[in-house]
Amino acid sequence: MQFPSTTASTHQLENGLTVILDSDRSAPVISAQAWVATGSMHEGDFLGAGLSHLLEHMVFKGTENYSGKEIADMVQAAGGEWNAYTTFDRTVYYIDGPADSAQTFLKVLTEMVFKPSFPAHEYEKEKDVIRREIDMGLDDPDDRNSQLLYSTAYAYDPRRHPIIGHMELFDQITHEQMVEYHRQRYTTENTFLSISGDFEVSEMIYFLDDICSSIPRSFTQPVSPAIEPPQMGTREMHDTFAIPASKLTMAWQVPGLEHPDAPALELLSTILGSGRSSRLYQHIREQQGLCHHIAGWSSISPGVTGLFAVSAIVDYPQRGALQQAVLEEIAKLSNSDFFEELKKANRMTLVSQFRTLTTASGRASDLASNWHDTRNLDFTRDFLDLTSRVTPDDLQRVARTYLIPQNLTITSLDPEDAAEADQGQDLSVQRGAMETRVLSNGLTLVMQRDARLPTVSTTLATLTGLPSETVEKSGINTLLASLMTKGTISRTAEEIAVTMDSMGASFGVSCGNNTTLTSASCLQPDLPITLEILADIALNPVLPPDSIDRERGAQIAAIQEQAEDPLSVAFKTLRPSLFGAKSYGLNSIGTEESLTSLKREDLVAHHQQYFTAKNSVLAIFGDIDPDRCAEMAESLFANMPVGERVQTPAQELPEPSTHELHLDKQQAVLTVGFRGASAADEDNYALELIHDYCTDMAGPLFTKIREDMGLAYYVSATQFHGINTGMFAFYLGTSPDQLETARAILLDEIKTIAEHGIPEDTLESVKTTWLASHALSNQKLGSLARLSAIDTLLGFPADHHLKAPEEIKSLSSDQIRAAAQKYLGSHEPVIVTVTP
Structure with a gap:
């Protein structure tokens, strides 16, 4: 291909x-x-x-x-x-x-x-x-x-x-x-x-x-940036910051894009550190448990010295051991048998580049980058041709040539209390109609054929979000999601990663406010094995104890890092103040106390309760045969328990409140939160337009607060729709001395929106912006599969999100004003400020 x-x-x-x-x-x-x-x-x-x-x-x-x-x-x-x-x-x-x-x-x-x-x-x-x-x-x-x-x-x-x-x-x-x-x-x-x-x-x-006829021809005097001379020895620099774990980077200087070794270096970076089956991920994170995250990457541009790098997040006491482990992996490269890994890396690179063709923006950027770097519009194709010719001997040679101590730079950002360390497809084919079927065990299957590119995206959406959690088990969905890829009854995590990476396929499990999504994308010929692995991950996760401890540690580190970000701190207080200490008031990644108390049997019970046929929806979109897909799904998901759709109880909401918090940072943050609409509320479309009106660069918040008055670097709004309630919030970041002025202006703007909605002379522009954004997002198969699965899971037709444009077009200014008054004008908000 x-x-x-x-x-x-x-x-x-x-x-x-x-x-x-x-x-x-x-x-x-x-x-x-x-x-x-x-x-x-x-x-x-x-x-x-x-x-x-x-x-x-x-x-x-x-x-x-x-x-x-x-x-x-x-x-x-x-x-x-x-x-x-x-x-x-x-x-x-x-x-x-x-x-x-x-x-x-x-x-x-x-x-x-x-x-x-x-x-x-x-x-x-x-x-x-x-x-x-x-x-x-x-x-x-x-x-x-x-x-x-x-x-x-x-x-x-x-x-x-x-x-x-x-x-x-x-x-x-x-x-x-x-x-x-x-x-x-x-x-x-x-x-x-x-x-x-x-x-x-x-x-x-x-x-x-x-x-362009009135734009005169003009020329640029060339600028010759200083040329970096060859590095003559290892460089090392460390600094401290308010973070819970060290951020370690090890980088080697390598030649630029025009050098004949560039293709081999790009592939070697992929083999070393891209994907869950990469050497660094498997040998260092999974087997040795030395770090929370590790990846390899390269920055190779024309005409300048490039970097071949490894980045990791690691607990400070383990930083030295991790550094040595990386060097040991690097040393192995010069004598490795790369035959199978080389095929996998080429496949991953090809699939990654295919994805750039799925949107107009991606195609324009790819062509522009090719022209900027090489004046060759087909450079992506030509470079992929060069990578396909790379041999295992080439990989060994570039490792011996460039990944040497004299080219190495080591840097780390460490916790403040750490001691100082010593070291040509046809794109005109139209999409088919969406098709919904119910399998024998009650699992709903949504499909859509789209043969424009030989790719397929699939998502299993399961109703198990924040409403399924309690204070004692806060963060259980996020922890379970991170563990489901760590092996099944019949496959190890490494076997899954190697198989998927060898096909250039991507996969993962994520969770949001209402759902857990088990997703994968692949090339069309690889759908059978990809769907088999996705079903295995969703139905048969083994949840190994060593992985539980490792992922728990990574999640706790993320909680600690949240505690150092002013905006995250503000929203962690805002949400429980709006919704109480349950459901949408909980932090999606939990607390240190809840994570520490969670046991394997809690995770197993949670999985058994929620991952059932009637509580899930499977969507498969792309270059598919619907009948064949239905047969595969029927076979692969036959053992999924029937179960029942989980019912979400009504949420009792506390009285609004105001909070003033302090954090040792230079910026001040303000958040203003209101209770919003549920996913089924008829006011959703009006709130979508109000949200776009408040987040647009031409909208009232950005124009007045940031542009006209210069009071904030960022000012915007955010919302989500839950099962039985939602949130609509405003936020801004400013300097401490301007906080009170910014707060007064923001509250005044919110009051104006609550009373008047969107001005009549602006409404059509806001609608046009929303409609354009909707069209752009619907270019991507993965987005369509995900949205259709979620819509169906929440009780709507599979194409519910595609019918939204007609609803948006039909909205009147009176309807929008009524929604604004209902949600932003009828209740007092929760206000949270974070200042130094």
Whole structure:
């Protein structure tokens, strides 16, 4: 099975701007992306100041023809989901949405990139926003850990500096310097567009020529970042942070993407640390129990020194032993027989790349990345061809050549109280209709044929969420989910992982507020064995005692890490204040006390009670034969106990309350929570629109609190629908000295929404945004299988979520106002603040 050649084409407009066009008429969506070959490593005299990231923020503040608000309103009204990001070597702006809005999206993108107005009155306000973002990064252990690695692994390479910049250098950037940097870097030579989706190529070229005719041809003076010289010995750096366990990284310098050894290094990284059957996961986590998490990864880009790395989360006392165990695994690579693992790694790589083709956004990004890195749209295919030619001898050779002590960097972020250590498919085929059958034991089966790609996604949804837990057994669903993949009566965890990884298949068990989902995805020929393993995991988990202890420890470590995150701390208080100390008021990962008390027999009893045919739904979506799938499901799930659908008792709700908490962090957090709707409530659709209105960049919260007043780095809303109740909450992060002002403004905005709902002149734009998001999410098989299984489990038709657009379109402003008053205006909220 080969990765298909792209049918996309490149075109150069009269002003020199390159555009990549990928026409795919299979879904009425489009992804429009503008890639500027400018990132933090190109900042020259401003290196380390975060100028590229600042520029990314300021581009959204308006253009020659539109204000920032007008741009946001245009995108929202057209149903677009938009954002941008800056990396070491690029800045990317993208809008995804309905295909009939393509012209609007492209007008916005080209205006923003080439004609920003950079209003002076927004400049200092946005710098304050980024200052808070820098502070938040200092509070984030993952950001700190990443910065520690790059600043140690590279001595001269610009990537040793954070993309967002150092505060003292960031403060020195002037408005004039930013404008000049834009003139120098955002040129037609240094920028290209990547567009994928439902459009006609010749019409698109004509339109782009027209809207870009006023953009003059411009050139970029090349910037030559400092070249990293060969490393001459092991580098080691350790730091401390408020975390419960150490974050250890071991990284070796390797050549760039253009080097002939790059394909072998990528595959060796997969063999070493990708998937549950990888050497690191099996030998170190599962067999030796030395860490909570471990994985291998590689960062190999063209023209620069790359990294081949191992990252792990480990209890500090075990850090040294883990480090030695990793080195022992590395030493084995130079003499290993890689024959079977090489086949598995190639399969995993192929499947991972196939997944990029499932959405317009994924295709546009893949093509753009290929062009940015190599000027070859088919580079993904060509690179996969190179990986398929890698031999076991090649893997041994690159291990001996590069994974040596003189290329090694070791960093760790340790707990604060730790002692300092010494060390070409046809995409036009339409989907079939959804089909529901009931198996002989009462298990409901939902299927849909979709032959656009040779892939299948399947989900077993089981009704066992937070309502099934008690204070004493809080976290039992999360613990059980983590254990179900640790082996069955007939298969070890390693056998399961090896079989699935060898096919390039993915699998896992997760739990949410209402359900536990046992899911897998695979290539079409591998469905029989994949479904057999999924059934085995769901019906026959062995729950080994050593795994219980290990996963319990990892879950407790996650609880401890939650305790250091201000927003997590706020919501851990908000939910029990809304719902009481049971059901949706419980922390989904439990407490240290509840986890410590849970025994294997508790887990076995919980599994037996809830994993039954009448309490579950199986969904299989993709390139399938429905009759054959039904036969397989009937056979594989025959031994699933019939059981009964679990009934969820009504929840008694306490009176609202206010809480003030303290945490030794630089940021302040505010949460405001209201009781929301249940999954079956008729107000759900209205609340969906209110939620989108409150979370959109053009909505009232973001516009007023973050943009107009500069009071918060982030401000948004969240909600969930439970079996018999729900939650609708607002939250923001700000500086402590602005908390009271931000709180007053947020509560005032909530009051306005509660009284008036969504303004009539904005409602259609909000609906368009929701509808576009719905269309984008329904591109993915996995999402469709999951949503259909959950809908059916909760008592709705399997295609319930697909009928939501019609309900959304029919909503009136009066209906939305009534829902807003009912949920946000009729009850006092629970308010939780977390301050230093």
